[in-house]
Amino acid sequence: MHAPDGFIDAPISAAAGLLAAGAIAVSLRGARRELDDTSSPGAAGAGAERTAPLAGLVAAFIFAVQMLNFPVAAGTSGHLLGGALAAILVGPYTGVLCVSVVLLMQAVLFADGGLTALGVNxxxxxxxxxxxxxxxxxGLVKVLPRTRRSVTAASFVAALVSxxxxxxxxxxxxxxxGTTDVSLGKVAGAMVGVHVLIGLGEAVITALTVGAVVAVRPDLVHGARGLRQKLKLRVDGELVDAPDTGAEPVPAAARSPRRVWIAGLVTSLVLAGFVSFYASADPDGLEKVAADHGIDEKAEEHATADSPLADYGVKDVEDARLSGGLAGVxxxxxxxxxxxxxxWAVRRRRTEEEAEATSPAGTSV
Incomplete structure (x- = not known):
């Protein structure tokens, strides 16, 4: 789905760049609240220690899984986009930043996605x-029962549609x-059709990942915050909600996310460094549609096509498996x-703003 330079003309690429810059600016402010992690009892002030590394891990995991192209049709593959996964795990504002970081790394280091097309991507x-x-x-979690299975199911549907x-x-x-004169009706049909199939793969990956994290640490999943099933008691043969004792749960801040972070990082390294060698070599949905319908006639060579990591391989390393694995790692x-x-920088800025607001110098007389 990474558009190269030349698919979209300069004015629209520039407009998309301005839109992307504005969205990132808004996301930076919104992410400060999401990274504060104050929704968990006792977690105030621990946001950076908990959520900044986890958000960085989500970006790295998305990068790794995007290397795993899976076949979706004859001669066509797809890969994770990651927006749904990031939004559900760390919040929508932080999610936008996660995927944007991945796209920037891919464009600059790996010549994947054009530099002038970065705003489009x-x-x-x-x-x-x-x-x-x-x-x-x-919307789905509001109408579904507040259970872990509902979070996983909602993740599946959300990823599929995205x-x-x-x-x-x-x-x-x-x-x-567009820089080429092609039938927009055919392009639209082909793009939506193949990306519905890719969406199924995205939905499976997203649901499995969210479900795995929710099963062990629901407090680390932004979309599962507040998810807590009431204790059931059997009275006269019927299950009823137990009375609220007012007891506070164990502060989530006291439960270190280190094991989850280590497990996620190791998984990402294995996926990018080893499993990626077995990914489908077929063009992804956009590449296939572009080739079939002539969209790629004016595609331009990437500005960093000769970089040491271009095309996800390490320059001068002859062994393809080793080259790709090293690039992934x-x-x-x-x-x-x-x-x-x-x-960390976003969270630190939030802390500085809070300090300024509560300092005597910032208090009105």
Whole structure:
């Protein structure tokens, strides 16, 4: 789904870049609240220690899983976009930043997605997927029973819908700024059709990941906050809600997320460094549609096509398995460091604002 340079003309690419920049600015402010992690009793003040590293890990995990193209049709593959997964795990604002960090790393280091098309890719793959998925997810969890299974099911549906929604937005951008004269009806049909299939893969990956984290640490899942089933008592053969004793749960801040972070990082390294070698080599949905319908006639070579990590391989390493594995491991490492750094900075800014608001100098007389 990474659009290269040349698919969309300069004015629309610039407009998409401005839209992406505005969305990132808004997300930076929203992420400060999400990373504060004050919804858990006793967690106030522990937000950066808990959520900044976890948000960085989510970005690294998305990077790793995006290397795993899976077949969806004859000669076509797909890969995770990640907006739904990020939004549900760490919140919609932080989710936009997570996917944006991944897209930036891919464009700069791996020549995947054009530099002038970065705004287009952030708009379609980060903003659209995150907003559509989280809005649908929140709507579903409001009407479904508040159980862990409901969170997983809502994650599946939200992820499924977010992928064709991204394809629709790309088609709209191409309709107003495409550089080739092709039938928009055919392009729209092909894009939505193949990305519905890719959405199924996205939905499975998202539901499995969210379900796994919810099963062991629901307090670390933004979309599962407040999820707590009441204790049931059997009275005269019937199950009824136990009376509220007012007892407070164990503060989530006292439960270290270190094991989850280590497990997630190891999983990401294994996926990117080893499993990625077995990913489908077929073009992804956008590449296939572009080739079949002539969208790629004016595609431009990437500005960093000769970089040491271009095309997810380490330059001058002859063994393909080793080259790809090393590139994947480097990508995960760089992404987790960059992502964690961004989220630490965002959280630190929030702390400084709170300190200024409560200091005597900032108090009105």
């Amino acid at each position: 952030i708009t379609t793959m980060a903003i659209t997927t995150t907003l559509v998925a989280y809005a649908l997810f929140r 992928v064709p929604a991204s394809a629709v937005v790309f088609t709209l951008l191409f309709a107003v700024g 480097i990508g995960v490492g760089v992404t987790v460091v960059a992502g964690t750094g961004v989220f």
